[in-house]
Amino acid sequence: xxxxTVQNRESFLNNIAEKLGRERRRSSVEPPTYTKQPQWDIMxxxxxxxxxxxxxxxxxxxxxxxxxxxxxxxxxxxxDVMKEYGAEKAAVWDDLRFAEFGLTSFMERxxxxxxxxxxxxxxxxxxxxxxxxxxxxxxxxxxxGTVVLMNGGGKGQSVSLLPTYYIALIPLSTIVPRMxxxxxxxxxxxxxxxxxxxxxxxxxxxxxxxxIELNLVVGVHGPVKASYILIDDL
Amino acid sequence: xxxxIGDHSFDQRVSKGLGETHMRETVRSAQGxxxxxxxxxxxxxxxxxxxxxxxxxxxxxxxxxxxxYLEQLSDNVIKNGGHVFFAETAEEANQYVKEVAVxxxxxxxxxxxxxxxxxxxxxxxxxxxxxxxxxxxLGEYILQIDDHDPPSHIVAPALHKNKEQIRETxxxxxxYDKTSKPEELTQFAREQLRQExxxxxxxxxxxxxxxxESGSVSLVTNEGNARLATTIPKTQISVMGMERIVxxxxxxxxxxxxxxxxxxxxxxxxxxxxxxxxxxEGDLDGPEEFHLVIVDNGRSNILGTAFQSAxxxxxxxxxxxxxxxxxxxxxxxYGSIYPGPIGAVLSPLLEGYDxxxxxxxxxxxxxACTDACPxxxxxxxxxxxxxxxxxxxxxxxxxxxxxxxxxxxxxxxxPRLFDMATRAAPIMSSPFTKxxxxxxxxxxxxxxxxxxxxxxxxxxxxxDWFKSRKKxxx
Amino acid sequence: xxxxxxxxxxxxxxxxxxxxxVVELLERYGCEIDFPGEQTCCGQxxxxxxxxxxxxxxxxxxxxxxxxxxxxxxxxxxxxxMFKEYPSLLKDEPRWKQRAEELSAKTYELxxxxxxxxxxxxxEASLQARATYHTSxxxxxxxxxxxxxxELLSNVRGLQLKELPNKQNCCGFGGxxxxxxxxxxxxxxDEKVEHIEETEAEILIGSDSGCLMNIGGRIxxxxxxxxxxxxxxxxxxxxx
Numbered sequence: 001x002x003x004x005t006v007q008n009r010e011s012f013l014n015n016i017a018e019k020l021g022r023e024r025r026r027s028s029v030e031p032p033t034y035t036k037q038p039q040w041d042i043m044x045x046x047x048x049x050x051x052x053x054x055x056x057x058x059x060x061x062x063x064x065x066x067x068x069x070x071x072x073x074x075x076x077x078x079x080d081v082m083k084e085y086g087a088e089k090a091a092v093w094d095d096l097r098f099a100e101f102g103l104t105s106f107m108e109r110x111x112x113x114x115x116x117x118x119x120x121x122x123x124x125x126x127x128x129x130x131x132x133x134x135x136x137x138x139x140x141x142x143x144x145g146t147v148v149l150m151n152g153g154g155k156g157q158s159v160s161l162l163p164t165y166y167i168a169l170i171p172l173s174t175i176v177p178r179m180x181x182x183x184x185x186x187x188x189x190x191x192x193x194x195x196x197x198x199x200x201x202x203x204x205x206x207x208x209x210x211x212i213e214l215n216l217v218v219g220v221h222g223p224v225k226a227s228y229i230l231i232d233d234l
Numbered sequence: 235x236x237x238x239i240g241d242h243s244f245d246q247r248v249s250k251g252l253g254e255t256h257m258r259e260t261v262r263s264a265q266g267x268x269x270x271x272x273x274x275x276x277x278x279x280x281x282x283x284x285x286x287x288x289x290x291x292x293x294x295x296x297x298x299x300x301x302x303y304l305e306q307l308s309d310n311v312i313k314n315g316g317h318v319f320f321a322e323t324a325e326e327a328n329q330y331v332k333e334v335a336v337x338x339x340x341x342x343x344x345x346x347x348x349x350x351x352x353x354x355x356x357x358x359x360x361x362x363x364x365x366x367x368x369x370x371x372l373g374e375y376i377l378q379i380d381d382h383d384p385p386s387h388i389v390a391p392a393l394h395k396n397k398e399q400i401r402e403t404x405x406x407x408x409x410y411d412k413t414s415k416p417e418e419l420t421q422f423a424r425e426q427l428r429q430e431x432x433x434x435x436x437x438x439x440x441x442x443x444x445x446x447e448s449g450s451v452s453l454v455t456n457e458g459n460a461r462l463a464t465t466i467p468k469t470q471i472s473v474m475g476m477e478r479i480v481x482x483x484x485x486x487x488x489x490x491x492x493x494x495x496x497x498x499x500x501x502x503x504x505x506x507x508x509x510x511x512x513x514x515e516g517d518l519d520g521p522e523e524f525h526l527v528i529v530d531n532g533r534s535n536i537l538g539t540a541f542q543s544a545x546x547x548x549x550x551x552x553x554x555x556x557x558x559x560x561x562x563x564x565x566x567x568y569g570s571i572y573p574g575p576i577g578a579v580l581s582p583l584l585e586g587y588d589x590x591x592x593x594x595x596x597x598x599x600x601x602a603c604t605d606a607c608p609x610x611x612x613x614x615x616x617x618x619x620x621x622x623x624x625x626x627x628x629x630x631x632x633x634x635x636x637x638x639x640x641x642x643x644x645x646x647x648x649p650r651l652f653d654m655a656t657r658a659a660p661i662m663s664s665p666f667t668k669x670x671x672x673x674x675x676x677x678x679x680x681x682x683x684x685x686x687x688x689x690x691x692x693x694x695x696x697x698d699w700f701k702s703r704k705k706x707x708x
Numbered sequence: 709x710x711x712x713x714x715x716x717x718x719x720x721x722x723x724x725x726x727x728x729x730v731v732e733l734l735e736r737y738g739c740e741i742d743f744p745g746e747q748t749c750c751g752q753x754x755x756x757x758x759x760x761x762x763x764x765x766x767x768x769x770x771x772x773x774x775x776x777x778x779x780x781x782x783x784x785x786x787x788x789x790m791f792k793e794y795p796s797l798l799k800d801e802p803r804w805k806q807r808a809e810e811l812s813a814k815t816y817e818l819x820x821x822x823x824x825x826x827x828x829x830x831x832e833a834s835l836q837a838r839a840t841y842h843t844s845x846x847x848x849x850x851x852x853x854x855x856x857x858x859e860l861l862s863n864v865r866g867l868q869l870k871e872l873p874n875k876q877n878c879c880g881f882g883g884x885x886x887x888x889x890x891x892x893x894x895x896x897x898d899e900k901v902e903h904i905e906e907t908e909a910e911i912l913i914g915s916d917s918g919c920l921m922n923i924g925g926r927i928x929x930x931x932x933x934x935x936x937x938x939x940x941x942x943x944x945x946x947x948x
Contacts, residue, residue: 004312004511004524007330012320012530013301016476019537025302031481034291036284039488058501116518123518124466128432144501153516161461179491179502183483186508187447190483195314196448198514199464202506207458210498211373211390212397212416214264220372220420221427222458222505252891269876558878562895596889598882598896599756600845621758631758639754643762646717647769652748656721671928681887685894686925689722696720696727700743 043142043177048234051142051175055230058145062205063218065227074231075106078134078167081227085165087131091115091123094154097136101169101231115156124158133163133223137170139185143178144204147228151199160203166223168203171233236324237353237570237585239384244569244592251567257386257394261564264393268555271499272606279495289492290610292485293546296477297537303446303479304528310449314511316524324354327529331356331438331471332363334525338469340365340435344427346453346460347371348440349388349549350475350529352571353584356438367438368430370459372423376400379407386565386573389497389551394564427459437463437521441474442548443489444526447482450510451526454493456503464509470521472509476528477545483508489548492608496550532584540619544579546609551576553603553613559596568593575603579616587623591630594620638678659691711739711821712777714770716787717749718917726917729944730783730818737826746773750790753883760797767794771807779825780815783940785847786916788817792851817847818940819915823856834865835945839937840872840909842879842900842923844916857915857939864942870907874899881922897926904934915939 017024043051059066069077082090090112092098098107107114118126127133135155137147147168151157160166176182179202190196207222219225240247251257276282296303308318321327335343343365351357357367369378373392377383380403385391392400397414404410404422412418442454451472453460464470480486486508494500513520536545554560554574565573570581570590578593594617597603603613625631625639645651666672667690675683682688711734715727731741751766771794774780782788792815794808822828841861847853861869880886880896900923904912912927912934914920924936 002315004315004317006308006312006318006320008320008322008326009305009308009318012322012528013305015322015530015534016301016304016537019534020298020300021538025299026305027302029299029302031485032291032295034288036281036288036291038279038281038284038288039491041281042279062504121518125432141502146502146506151517151520152514156517156519157461157465158519161458161465179487179506180484183487187483190448195514196450196508196510198314198510198512198517199520200508200510201461202502202508204500204502204504204506207456207504209372209420209457211371211376211392211457212395212400212419213260214267214390214393215397215416217416217420220424220457220459221370221431221462248889248891252895266874556876558880558896559889559892561877562892562899595885596892598845598878598880598885598889598893600878600882601849602845602876602878605849618756618758621756622760623758625758626761635757636759639757639759640762642749643751643754643759643766646749646751646754647765649746649748649769649773652717656717659721671925673929678887681890682925684890685929686886686897686922687928688925689921691721692724694724696715696724697743697745699724699728700731701745 039178039180046177048172048175051177052172052230054142055140055145055175058143059205059228062145063208064145064205066230067227068230068232070232071102074101074229075103077229078106081167081229082132085132085225087165089130090132090134091127091130091159091163092134093136093156093159095136115159116154123156124162127156127158128162130163132165132167133159133161134167134169135160137168137174139176139182140170140174141178141182142175146179146202146204148182149201149203150197151201152197157199157201160201161222164224166206166226168226168228169231170228171231173233236355237572237581238589239566239569239571247567247569248563251563254394254564256396256399257564258562260396261393261561264390265555265561268499272496272552272555275495275499275501285492286608286610288488289608290546292480292488293609294543296480297542297545300477300537303481304476306446307444307449307479310447311511311526314449316449316511316526318526318528320528322530324531327354327473327527327531328356328359330527332359334469334471335360335363335365335436338435342430342434343367343436343438344431344434344463344467345369345438346440346455346463347374347391348438348473349571350440351438351473352385354529354531356473368427370427370431370463372420372457375423375427376403379403384566385571387551387554388549388572394566431462431466434467436469436471437467438471438473439463441472441478442493443486444474444479445483445486445508446479448510450508452486452490453507453509454490454503455505458505461505461507464507464521465519468521469523471525471527473527473529476530476533493548493550496552496608536583541579541583541616543611544583544616546611547576548609550608552606552608556602556606558598558600558602568596575613575617579613579620582620587628587630591624594624656695660693663690709739710742710778712742712744712774712780714747714774714780714782714787715743716782716784716917718921719783722921723917723938726783726938726940729940733822733831733940733944734781737828742777744773750787752786752790755790755793755797756883764797767797767808768804771804771811774811775807777814779821780811781818781821782815783818783938784916785817785844785851785853786918788815789846789850791815817851817853817915819856819860820851820853823859829859830863831860831943833943833945834947835942836866836947837910838868838870838908839911839913840870840904840907842872842912842914842919843875844914844919845878847915860943861913861939864945866947867942870909873903873906879919879923881918883918886922897922901926901930901932905932909934911935911937913937913939913942
């Protein structure tokens with residue numbers, strides 16, 4: 001990737017330093033040790049089972065259906081959800097986990113578009129026409145009922161966004177208490193000198209809006225319904 | 235539109251606001267619901283005061299080192315292959331965005347919600363350059379098609395409209411033929427806007443928090459429009475107020491947790507998205523070109539002043555949602571795109587007192603705002619500080635008020651004068667007194683007695699009673 | 709225990725009866741009441757209007773007036789808060805700031821003093837009535853006293869206390885706000901009166917004379933059958 005450009009920086013930042021009444025700070029600034037760090041006390045000693053309970057409870061608040069499956073049951077459960085949605089065409093990530101979780105034959109169906117396989121690289125258009133998008137969750141946050149997607153390459157951000165419905169496949173091994181655990185991981189990756197994925201999504205259920213009289217309407221620009229399938233991989 | 239809305243005086247705007255029954259009903263019920271939701275969110279989280287302390291520490295550390303973190307941010311954006319433009323003024327920001335639009339030969343630009351682009355009137359600038367600019371946030375979309383009605387709330391911009399008014403707008407201007415059910419109205423907007431997303435050449439977003447350590451921009455939304463605007467168009471421009479930044483992803487966690495809870499009582503909104511530069515090699519969606527515009531537009535003048543903590547604001551609107559004045563007058567009465575307590579603090583700082591000198595007085599100083607603020611901005615104290623500047627430095631108060639306050643202070647710092655004044659009070663007020671109350675007060679009392687009775691001073695003051703009692707005792 | 713009473717300007721001139729109840733209440737718990745005759749007003753009207761240079765004179769006068777006090781007690785959350793504002797008002801004058809801090813530290817609102825210093829939670833009062841309590845903003849949010857009045861009121865014999873809906877909302881007083889922004893203040897106090905009526909209370913109780921003057925003035929103007937009482941009057945009520 002070619003390096004980008006920056007304009008007007010020096011005068012802009014010099015002015016800030018001047019207004020703050022000191023010289024420019026160019027190095028050795030570190031966040032302090034904050035006096036309170038309540039985020040680390042939340043669900044700190046919860047078992048996976050307890051975290052799953054919290055997740056399920058939260059999903060009722062965010063209008064998200066939860067199904068549970070063993071690896072063997074997974075293809076049938078996905079089918080059930082698709083039937084409920086009346087969905088035929090699906091868009092999925094190009095992700096090795098589909099094979100690992102026994103979904104190889106599911107992926108070979110004709111009505112499924114694997115991200116990156118569309119002719120003329122027109123995956124956005126095909127995904128937009130799909131009824132349902134299916135992705136794995138990279139991390140799952142119990143507290144907020146959130147799936148975290150580290151997009152990039154075969155993991156197109158469109159898949160969880162453009163189709164009418166969304167299904168997240170959640171291996172139980174991905175569940176953590178809250179956002180803090182994931183942002184810490186990202187932070188550690190940055191510190192190790194790795195580039196952050198160009199798009200990270202924290203998705204908590206279907207899209208919604210309360211812009212009309214503060215009435216909640218589920219289903220706006222993103223998926224109008226969402227299902228999480230919890231997969232026992234432990 | 236600039237920050238300032240319309241040309242009416244403050245009193246005219248308030249009187250119009252007080253007369254808008256629909257708006258007031260909607261706001262009243264919205265405040266009720268938001269109060270319940272936020273209280274529940276605080277309770278669910280636990281240790282709310284610790285979270286506020288942490289948030290305040292994060293914001294204050296970041297602002298104290300703003301030059302450092304902005305430099306780090308911009309270094310990382312360019313490392314990721316993005317472009318950064320530092321804009322000291324609204325004009326510079328708009329000029330840059332216009333140039334990008336021209337270079338990209340953009341016909342259609344899709345926008346997700348951004349207060350800073352409202353503040354600098356970016357849409358008008360782009361439209362003048364010949365591009366079609368489409369707001370995609372449902373609330374902003376409603377306002378845009380209704381002849382650019384200004385927002386009245388920083389999170390729910392169309393809060394002043396009820397569903398029937400929205401239905402009527404959709405019908406009149408977009409050929410809508412269904413009912414005023416929010417579900418149907420929303421579905422209609424989804425259909426109208428989906429095509430626009432697919433055709434847009436540029437997506438423009440705001441930025442809830444930039445993350446310095448990785449050169450990222452985070453967007454906190456529910457509708458999914460910000461995701462669409464950053465997934466489909468080939469070019470993405472994000473515009474941020476220069477203070478909207480955190481050092482690392484760890485601080486992002488805290489600020490997003492507080493923002494979602496304080497704004498709408500959600501644990502997280504449906505979508506929290508972290509975007510780090512343009513698409514990477516091998517990616518098939520996301521923008522090919524990424525621009526970050528960092529806007530000052532008067533903010534740096536707040537640094538190093540008594541108002542610096544106003545820049546800690548994370549635009550959650552919690553202060554607006556608890557404000558009893560906003561509750562009755564609505565957002566447009568403030569005459570600024572930033573209404574409510576934070577608007578009354580920020581608008582005069584960003585645009586000066588000439589247009590906004592009434593705002594610091596539009597508060598009973600009940601401190602509900604200060605109490606609600608997730609980053610502990612002492613909002614009501616800032617309002618008092620504005621009043622101090624207006625009275626003592628700008629000398630913009632009326633002569634009557636100045637004399638009254640001088641007189642009051644002289645009296646209350648002199649026991650002799652205070653004694654005389656309070657002793658004389660029953661005599662002075664007797665011409666206005668009827669059955670122990672004053673119904674038509676003179677001078678400054680008029681405002682009071684226009685709507686309330688005023689008690690007549692008692693013949694025997696407490697101090698007289700106390701003195702005579704002491705005598706009796708001895 | 710010697711208690712210096714700051715009666716407040718409103719209390720001195722308009723509501724001397726409240727002061728009498730305060731004196732009786734405190735004396736019942738063995739307090740010796742001192743009333744420094746030099747006292748005036750806390751200066752809040754000028755302070756909140758932005759006239760800080762002028763307020764400093766008032767503040768200094770009050771600091772001197774109460775310098776000898778062991779405890780300062782006042783039947784107003786708002787005026788107590790103003791005393792606690794003095795240190796920041798006088799922050800540029802270190803010696804005065806020090807003296808202001810001493811005053812601030814020994815200042816208590818009445819119910820706070822009863823409950824937290826004298827450890828009283830039952831004043832053995834009795835009052836047969838349906839009532840509701842208005843939590844004044846400064847007392848709740850700035851002084852941070854949310855327990856004392858409720859604890860004390862809960863033990864008044866015969867008093868049926870019903871919670872005021874939307875009690876967190878300001879009544880629209882706000883000092884000069886009430887006269888400067890009359891139309892807005894009017895809407896705020898009207899909504900407060902509506903909620904008071906919803907509780908079917910016969911008595912509205914409050915801890916700040918400013919709020920009571922505002923709400924009571926509106927109730928009077930609207931001819932509503934609700935009586936307004938300061939909490940000191942309720943806590944000192946003795947019915948046969």
